[in-house]
Amino acid sequence: MDVLVVEDDPNLAFLWGEVLENAGHDVRIVDTETAAVTSLQKTPHDLVILDLCLHGKKALGVATLATYRNPLCKVVIVSGSAEYSRRTLFAMSPAVAATLRKPVDIEDLVQVCEAVGRNERHVPLPVLEASGVAFRQ
Template identity: 35%
Template sequence: MKILIVEDDLVLCDVFSTFLRDAGHDVLEAHDINSAIDRLRGRGFDLVILDYYLPDGVSLPVAEYSCVVCPDARIILLTGSGVFPNGEAAILAPCIDWTLRKPVPLEDLRALVEYAALNQHRAAK
């Protein structure tokens, strides 16, 4: 599975990347909105793991752009804040499939990535 991790916490990003590479996935990283959009161009990702707050703003434009250039990609939104307590992010960006709260247990991430791999093509919403 080809995964883009968009996370500005470099240590956390490295932990996620290493964990997912060790599980056999092809992982690229981005640390802000502009680099995420650059990485998404023409790369055919299957999954985007997206931190909600990035140094250059909230990441919803990345989710929207991902839907355009990688329409079958699934999106996991990460947040350490109290926003979207009931998963409301999908209302603002319908292409967001799941929301996980930080700190994210690696086993939860693994389970969700495996689930996304089994259900790779976006179901009609």
């Protein structure tokens, strides 16, 4: 899978990138909404791992643009903020396939990416929530 990691914490971005590459994915890492938009305009990524708050600003517009370039692209939102409920995040963009709350267990991140990748052609259905992770089925 071609994965775009959008994360402003350099340590997390590096860790997530390394782990996803070791799992066999092609990974590009960016740390701003502008860089994410530029990358999405150049490459139709299959999956976007999106930190909801980048440098203090909400970056949900990245999710919408991701599906413009690739209608099958899915987005996993990662957030340490409780400002939005998971259901609200799913309602903001049909591209949102899963949400994770920080701190993220790295094994959960890999499992979520694999699950989203296997189901990328499914029509979004109601939300399933279990063990700190929420999926759109």
